[in-house]
Amino acid sequence: MLHIPSISKRLAKSSNFTMSLFAASMAFLTYSSMYAFRKPFAAATFEGEVLFGMDLKVWLILAQTFGYMASKFYGIKMISELRPEKRALLILSLIGISWLGLLGFAILPAPFNVLCFLINGFPLGLIWGLVFHYLEGRKFTEMMGSILAVSFVFSSGLVKTIGKYLMDEWQVSESWMPFWTGGLFVPLLLISVILLNQIPAPTKHDIALRSVRTPMSKAERKAFFKAFKPGIVILVLVYVMLTALRDLRDNFAVEIWEALDVVVNPALLTQTEVPITLFLLLMMASLVLIKNNKMALYINHWIIISGLILAVVSTILHQMGVISPFNWVVSTGIGIYMGYIPFNCLLFERLIAAFRSAGNVGFLMYLADSFGYLGSVGIVTIKQFGILEDMSWYNFYSQAILIFLSLSVLMIFYTLFYFKRKLKQPSIELQEKAILKTSF
Numbered sequence: 001m002l003h004i005p006s007i008s009k010r011l012a013k014s015s016n017f018t019m020s021l022f023a024a025s026m027a028f029l030t031y032s033s034m035y036a037f038r039k040p041f042a043a044a045t046f047e048g049e050v051l052f053g054m055d056l057k058v059w060l061i062l063a064q065t066f067g068y069m070a071s072k073f074y075g076i077k078m079i080s081e082l083r084p085e086k087r088a089l090l091i092l093s094l095i096g097i098s099w100l101g102l103l104g105f106a107i108l109p110a111p112f113n114v115l116c117f118l119i120n121g122f123p124l125g126l127i128w129g130l131v132f133h134y135l136e137g138r139k140f141t142e143m144m145g146s147i148l149a150v151s152f153v154f155s156s157g158l159v160k161t162i163g164k165y166l167m168d169e170w171q172v173s174e175s176w177m178p179f180w181t182g183g184l185f186v187p188l189l190l191i192s193v194i195l196l197n198q199i200p201a202p203t204k205h206d207i208a209l210r211s212v213r214t215p216m217s218k219a220e221r222k223a224f225f226k227a228f229k230p231g232i233v234i235l236v237l238v239y240v241m242l243t244a245l246r247d248l249r250d251n252f253a254v255e256i257w258e259a260l261d262v263v264v265n266p267a268l269l270t271q272t273e274v275p276i277t278l279f280l281l282l283m284m285a286s287l288v289l290i291k292n293n294k295m296a297l298y299i300n301h302w303i304i305i306s307g308l309i310l311a312v313v314s315t316i317l318h319q320m321g322v323i324s325p326f327n328w329v330v331s332t333g334i335g336i337y338m339g340y341i342p343f344n345c346l347l348f349e350r351l352i353a354a355f356r357s358a359g360n361v362g363f364l365m366y367l368a369d370s371f372g373y374l375g376s377v378g379i380v381t382i383k384q385f386g387i388l389e390d391m392s393w394y395n396f397y398s399q400a401i402l403i404f405l406s407l408s409v410l411m412i413f414y415t416l417f418y419f420k421r422k423l424k425q426p427s428i429e430l431q432e433k434a435i436l437k438t439s440f
Helices: 005-013 016-035 056-078 087-107 112-124 127-132 141-149 151-169 177-184 186-196 204-210 218-227 229-251 253-259 273-289 293-319 325-355 361-385 393-424 428-437
Strands: none
Touching: 005 016, 016 087, 016 127, 016 141, 016 151, 016 186, 056 112, 056 229, 056 361, 087 112, 087 127, 087 177, 087 186, 127 141, 127 361, 141 151, 141 273, 141 325, 151 177, 151 273, 151 325, 177 186, 204 325, 218 229, 218 361, 229 253, 229 325, 229 361, 229 393, 253 325, 253 393, 273 293, 273 325, 293 325, 293 393, 325 361, 325 393
16 A cells, blocks of 8 residues: 555665664655644743633643543554555545544534544554554664654744744734644645555565564464563553653743743743753664664663663752753753653663563553553542642653653663563573463
C-alpha cells in the first residue's frame, strides 16, 4: 500500500547510513505533523470558559489525555502484534479521524465539544508505535530514534507558536485554531508518510547487531514481562512521573510563563525548545557509536539519572534566585526530556538487544505509555479536584519536580543494578529460551 517501486529500489541500493538518515527525516516530519493535530490547543487559555465548575482547558486536557491513554492500553496488544502491511494507510486514517475530532470541537457546543477531544486523542496515541515500527532493530536505530524523539520537543513548541500566531495575527478563534493548525500540516503529513513507507526491511547485518524483531503473541508478552518483572515495574513507575511532568510543562506552558511574569509571545514557545532539541539530538544520536548493547543499556540509565538530577538542582537554584526564569524553563526541560526520551525507544531498544530476546520495542513502550498517561490524567485530576486546587500551575509543576524526580533518581539506580545483575547471571541463555518457548 502506498508503495513507490523506484524510490524503494534506490533506498535499498543506498548505504545503510544514507537510508537511515532518510528514514529518520521522514519519521521526524511524520511525527511532527501528528503534533499539529494534538498540541496547538495548548497555546490557548480559554480564559473565562468554565464547564461544570472547572476551566474548559482542563477538561480538554483530561479528555484528550484520557483518549490518548486508552489507545496506549489498546496499543499493548495492537502494536506488539503489528505487521508491516498497511502501516502507512493506518497512520493517515488515524490522524484523519483525529482531525475530524478537532472539527467537531470547533462546531459543537459544550459539553459535546469536550467529547470531541476524546475522539481526537485516541487515534493519535497509536502513531508513535506505527512510526517507530519502521525504525527499530537496525544498526542506526539510536540515530533514527533520537531524531524521531526530539520531534516531541521541537514540534510541540512549533505547533503552539503557529496556533498562537493564527490567533494573534489572523484573529482565528480559540475553537477553530486547533483545526486550522492541523490543516496546515496535511500536505507535509501525506508526503512524509508516503516516503517513510518506502524504506526497506532491516538487513541481515541489522539483525545480527540488534536481534530479530517479531510480532509478539499474548503468551510471549506474558513470558517477557515475567522474566524482567521487577525492572520493568520500576521503569514504568519512573516513566509515569516523567510523563506527568512532561505533560504539565507542555499543556500549561503559557500559564507557567505568566506566573513567572514573562510576556508570552508566539516565538517564546519555540525559543525554549530549540536548545533542548539540539542538545538531546546530539547526545542521544551519539549512542549509535556504542556497539556493545549492554554498555549502551547502562549509559541510557546514566543519562536518565543525570537528567533527573539536573531538573531537581535547577529548580532549587531558581527558587533561590540564582538562575533566571528562562534558564530554569530550559534546564528543567532538558532534564525532564533527558529522562523521558530514552524511554521512548533507546532504553527499550538496547534492553531487548542486550538480552537477545524475541519481541519488539512496541510492547514495552506501550506498556510504559499506558500507565504513564494514566498517571498524567490522575495527577491533573488530583490537582484540580483535591486540596491543591488553588495552587498555581507554576507552583504545582516546580514542587512536583522536586518530589517526583528525587524519588525517580533512587528508582533508576535500582533498575541499573537490577539489569547489571541480570546480565551477569550464567542462566540468562536459559531464560531467553524460556521466553521463546512459551510462544509455541
